[in-house]
Amino acid sequence: MLVKINGQEYEVDQGTTILQIAREKGIYIPTLCYLERVSPIGSCGLCVVEVEGQDELVQACNTYVEDGMVINTDTPSVKAARKAALEKILEKHPLDCPVCDKAGECKLQDLVYELGYEERISHKVVGIPLLKEPPVSYSTPGIKYYPSRCVLCQRCVTICSEYVGREVLVVNEEGDKPRIEPLYADRCISCGECLAVCPVGALTENVSPLKVRPWQKKVSRTVCPYCGVGCVLELNVGDNRVVKVTVDESIPPNYGTLCVKGRFGFEFINSEKRLKRPLIRKNDEFQEVSWDEALDFVAEKLTAIKESAGPDAIAGLASAKCTNEDNYVFQKFMRAVIGTNNVDHCARL
Amino acid sequence: MTLPLKKERDEMILNMGPQHPATHGVLRLLLELEGEVVKKVVPIIGYLHRGIEKLGEERTYIQNLVLTDRLDYTAAMSNNLSYALAVERLCGIEVPERARVIRVIMAELARIAAHLLWIGTYALDIGAITPFFYCFREREKIMDMFEMVSGQRLTPSYICIGGVRKDITPTFLEALRNFTDTFESYILDYEGLLSKNPIWLARTRDVAVLSKEDAINWGTTGPVLRASGVQFDFRRATPYCGYENYEFEIPYGTRGDCYDRYRVRMEELRQSNRILKQALNNLPDGPVLADVPYIVMPDKSQVLTDIEALIKHFKIASGAFQIPKGEVYSSIENPKGELGFYIVSDGSSRPYRMRIKSSCFVNLSALPFMVEGQMVADVVAAVGSIDIVLGEVDR
Numbered sequence: 248m249l250v251k252i253n254g255q256e257y258e259v260d261q262g263t264t265i266l267q268i269a270r271e272k273g274i275y276i277p278t279l280c281y282l283e284r285v286s287p288i289g290s291c292g293l294c295v296v297e298v299e300g301q302d303e304l305v306q307a308c309n310t311y312v313e314d315g316m317v318i319n320t321d322t323p324s325v326k327a328a329r330k331a332a333l334e335k336i337l338e339k340h341p342l343d344c345p346v347c348d349k350a351g352e353c354k355l356q357d358l359v360y361e362l363g364y365e366e367r368i369s370h371k372v373v374g375i376p377l378l379k380e381p382p383v384s385y386s387t388p389g390i391k392y393y394p395s396r397c398v399l400c401q402r403c404v405t406i407c408s409e410y411v412g413r414e415v416l417v418v419n420e421e422g423d424k425p426r427i428e429p430l431y432a433d434r435c436i437s438c439g440e441c442l443a444v445c446p447v448g449a450l451t452e453n454v455s456p457l458k459v460r461p462w463q464k465k466v467s468r469t470v471c472p473y474c475g476v477g478c479v480l481e482l483n484v485g486d487n488r489v490v491k492v493t494v495d496e497s498i499p500p501n502y503g504t505l506c507v508k509g510r511f512g513f514e515f516i517n518s519e520k521r522l523k524r525p526l527i528r529k530n531d532e533f534q535e536v537s538w539d540e541a542l543d544f545v546a547e548k549l550t551a552i553k554e555s556a557g558p559d560a561i562a563g564l565a566s567a568k569c570t571n572e573d574n575y576v577f578q579k580f581m582r583a584v585i586g587t588n589n590v591d592h593c594a595r596l
Numbered sequence: 597m598t599l600p601l602k603k604e605r606d607e608m609i610l611n612m613g614p615q616h617p618a619t620h621g622v623l624r625l626l627l628e629l630e631g632e633v634v635k636k637v638v639p640i641i642g643y644l645h646r647g648i649e650k651l652g653e654e655r656t657y658i659q660n661l662v663l664t665d666r667l668d669y670t671a672a673m674s675n676n677l678s679y680a681l682a683v684e685r686l687c688g689i690e691v692p693e694r695a696r697v698i699r700v701i702m703a704e705l706a707r708i709a710a711h712l713l714w715i716g717t718y719a720l721d722i723g724a725i726t727p728f729f730y731c732f733r734e735r736e737k738i739m740d741m742f743e744m745v746s747g748q749r750l751t752p753s754y755i756c757i758g759g760v761r762k763d764i765t766p767t768f769l770e771a772l773r774n775f776t777d778t779f780e781s782y783i784l785d786y787e788g789l790l791s792k793n794p795i796w797l798a799r800t801r802d803v804a805v806l807s808k809e810d811a812i813n814w815g816t817t818g819p820v821l822r823a824s825g826v827q828f829d830f831r832r833a834t835p836y837c838g839y840e841n842y843e844f845e846i847p848y849g850t851r852g853d854c855y856d857r858y859r860v861r862m863e864e865l866r867q868s869n870r871i872l873k874q875a876l877n878n879l880p881d882g883p884v885l886a887d888v889p890y891i892v893m894p895d896k897s898q899v900l901t902d903i904e905a906l907i908k909h910f911k912i913a914s915g916a917f918q919i920p921k922g923e924v925y926s927s928i929e930n931p932k933g934e935l936g937f938y939i940v941s942d943g944s945s946r947p948y949r950m951r952i953k954s955s956c957f958v959n960l961s962a963l964p965f966m967v968e969g970q971m972v973a974d975v976v977a978a979v980g981s982i983d984i985v986l987g988e989v990d991r
Contacts, residue, residue, distance in 0.1 A: 340903045344910045351914055359904055360911040364890045367904060374903025462914060 250316040265307040265318055266294055276320055277329060277358055279336075279446055280400035281308045283496070284503065285409045290401050292332035293358065296320045304328050330368045333358060336398045337373040339424065343396055346377070349448030351461040355398060382453075386415050386429035387437035389511040390450050394426045397449040403427060403441035410504075411440050439510040443494065443503065452491055454511045459485030466493070471509040472568045476500060478509050489513045553585060562589035606630060612975065614643045620717065621986030623960075625975065632971050637964040641957075644990040652950030656915040657683050657891070658757065660950065665751035667935070667952065668988040670713050673706035673742070674930045676755035681836055682926035682937035683757045686919055687891060694882040695759035696837045701772065701875045702745075702755060703837070703928075704868040708779070709738040710931035711861045711868075715786060718858070718980040722799045727789050734782050737775055744768045758892035759885040769876070776872045783865050790858070800854035804966040804978035807852055814962040817955045818933025819860045820982050824852035830929035841878075842871045854981035861983075891917045915945040925953075932956050932983055952991055956984040 248259050252274055259268050264287065269276045279291035287309035295304040299317040304325060319325065336355065344350040362368055375395075382391035401418065404427060408414040415435045419428045427449075429435065442450045464485040471478040478501035483491040492510050496503035515521070525541035526533040536544075552560055563581040565574045574592065581590045613624040622643035628636040648667065652660045664679040665672040677699055684691060691699075716731035739749040745764055746752035754761050790796045806816070811824035821828060829846045831839040847863035849856025885892055893912050894905035911917070921943040927936030933955025942948040959982045967978045 337903050342900070342903055342906050344903075344906050350910055356907045356911055357916075359907040360890075360916055363904060363908060366887070366889060369904055372898075372902045374901070374906070376901075460914070 248312065248314045250312050250314075250318060252318045253320055259312055261312075263312055265296060265298075265305075265310050265312055265316075268312060269307060269320065274320055276307050277361060278308065279354060279358060279398065280402055282402055282406065282444060285405045288401050288405050290399065291336075293329050295325055295328045295332070297322050297325050326362075329362055333362055334369040334373060337369060339375065340373075340398070341375050341395045342377045343393075343448065346379075347393075347396065347448035348451040348458050349445075353448060354446030382451075385450075386432035386435035387439070387507075389437055389439060389453055389507070390442050391453045392429075393449050393451070396447050397427055398447050399425060399427070400446060401427070402444040402446065403450065406440050406444050411436070411438055416441065437507040437511070438505065439507065440504065442510070443505075452511075454514055455488070455490045457486060457488050457490050459483075459490055464490065468495070471505070473508045473512065474567075478505055480505060480509055482513070488517050549585065558586035559589060561585050561587055562591070563587075565590065565592045567593050607635070610972075614640075617721075620979065620984060623979070623984065623986055623989070625979070627972065627975065629972055632973075634967055634970055634972055634975060637967055637975065639960055639963060641960070641986070641989050644986040646991070648991045649950055649952055652947055654946065656945045657917075657919060657947065658893075658912065660947070661756055662751070662753050665753055666987055667954070667991065668710070668930060668932055668956065668985045669750055670985055671706040671710040671931045672751050672753075673702040673755060674710075674928065675935060676753060677703050677837070678926065678928045678930065678935045679937050680755050680757050681928065682924055682939050683919070684886075685926050686922060686924045686939060686941055687757075687888070688920075689758055689886050689888050689891075691759050691837075691886055692883045693838075693880045694763075695884040695886075697875050697879050698760050698764055698884060699755055699837045700839065700842070701764075701872060702742075702760070704871050704875070705738050705741060705772075707868045707931045708865055709735050711865055712738075714861060714931075714980075714983045715790075715858075718983075719790065719796075721980040722977050723795060724790065724793070727786055730782065730785055730789070734775075734779065737771070741768055741771050741775070744771065758888055759883070761885075763884045769879075772872065773876060776869055776876065779869050780866065783862065783869075787862060791862075797855065799977055800858060800981070802851065803854045803970065803974050804981055805851065805853045806962060806966050810962070810965065811852060814965065815958045816933065816962055817958065818930070818983075819857055819864065820933065820959045820962070822847065823849035823856035823860045825850055830927060830934060834927075836926075836928055842874050844868075844871050854977050857981045857983075891919075917945050918943055919945065919947075927953060930955060932985065932988070933959060935988075952988075954988045954991060956986075956988040957991075960984050960989055 248261055250257055250259055250268065252269065252272065257268065257272055266276055266278070266281065276294050276296065278294045280288040281294060282288070289306050289309045292306065294307040296307045297319040298305050298310070299319070337359070340355070344356070347353070350356065359368060378395050380393065380395055382393050385392040399418070404416045404418060407416050413434045413436060415429050415431050416427055417430045419426050442452060464483050467482045467484060468479060469482055471480050479495065479498045481493045481495060482489050483493060492505070492513055494501065494503045494505055524535045525538060527536050527541060527544060549561060563577060565577045569577070578590045581587055608629045610627045610629055611624060612627055614622040624640040624643065626638040626640060627634055646666070648663050651663055655663070661676060661679060664675040667675045712731040712735040716728035719725070719727040742752050742754070743749050745762065745768055746754035806820065806824050808825045811821050811826060825848055827846050827848045832846055844867040847860050847867065849860050889908060891912060893909050898905035899909045919941045921941055923938070923940040925936060925938045927934045934953060935955060936953035938949070938951040938953065939947050940949040963978060963982060967975050
């Protein structure tokens, strides 16, 4: 099948959408609600393109290509339609950027800057004043929900029903402004998938007390320490603390998905209660000792037990929070030095 | 630090500065003296080095503007202008006409303020205390005007990429009109105190002479070059901000000594005042900031009511903009001479390289040439006459 985009001909397969082709060929079409992982939502109206022979502009995300289609992605009418769609969103958006956690990595901000690169998007004053509203209750304590910042893209609703399959969220059309509501909160498994896909600051993470702007933080890719799946995640570190967990959608095995532990269970890293120095029980009380003293103590006791009762009297239990290398060395130590196969691991948390 | 000079019999090696009041900041001069005669001078610089060029690579183009205030801090407005012109040329931004005229006003006011500061302190250096008070009286008026438009006296950051930060007010215009009307008579006051003063003449006539050829060969610019008889001014040679539309003379000297440098600067005060009057009479209406939404920040009053303006302000302030790839060199006539910015852009929001061409540095390098063989007291007269600001020498 042949289609023509912006004057250039492309050979394409049947059953692909205009947006998919454009992304593949490196043609830029702005989107706000589109998610690769679920079926097209088509709520934002930003991906509109012009198809010759059709009276109205079509949405690139949910229009399948046909043979001989002639598509234009950058005409004045397309630009005007995109600006109009964005203006509609901006009209109801509060002036929250200075206090919003998302500012700096907000999809709406990016779009306003991109589409308003040459001239203003709106020819009137848009937006509603800073509300300073407290967040309303949500289906999980891990997320703060600010309905006033919501742009009604319905990414969260779609991902929850189509991808996670819990159907917690619904669009409540009553009242003057429709809003997303966690109507079936009891079904929520706190996976935070809605948080990950929210393009604006309507859903923000509520675990870390410290927040940083995107240019102040460092992102390190690592493997989730909790279970055997080994999800790849990105630790967002600011001021030497993990402040947030994000995921790269292109990387296996989880392709952007996480469970409640992977997404929200990072505060232990900075916990005050973590063991940082070895302790030895002396007179029924734990006391901090030096590493030398602790290692001497353990070596002495292990040698004594091994000599009196044999190596199989000793068992080793490793931690899933250690790295593979640590655990490898540990089992090697148990087998080669102690001489026992009594090694186990807690990777069933 | 090992001395770069070798001491022989009957010679004295003397450190002048870096805490000497006549070195205008933190310049250190290593003098090799034979009695009262200066045999060799080695300027040692770097005591005010803040790494502004390197800092420039770490900050966005908009943040860099405040660094330029700290170059020649006696004429911060001019520094802002030179930097803004360079970035605007890189991006191809057209500045509105009203902003161009306001920029001329600010640059000329900065020139007058810088020259007044120079006359006052130079006279102090070589023994006349009175002019200082007169000069600072007028300089204070200019500082007040700067405060009116920008809220700052010394480091205004008022001229910004795309125009000027805010429109000037009627109060400012009235103050400026009063200033230009009366300033001519004040120049006569300064000249009355100095021009025919025998002590002044004895200290400056034929002292620290720099011939026309040497001035060109050393690469000097500004009043130092013009006092040596070269009629060269960037406002005339490569006009910017519409300087080609103003009538003014380029004063120049004949002997290239300290007295000629003084005469040139006095005459420049008059010419600047002339330019100011013309600018005042031809001030057009209109916007003062270019309409380039991707780099010019929206007005602050809009930012507090309009989400689109707020978002753009946020994105620009956090460095979302991208400057086109390329390189540019742009220079202007600062009160001290040529101030040039060479900026290399790699297409990001931060300069890949920001080189600052400083006239003070170049003019200072001609100092040893001027004073070797003269009396030690003339070193003070020579250092003062080339008018250096260490903030720009060391950068």
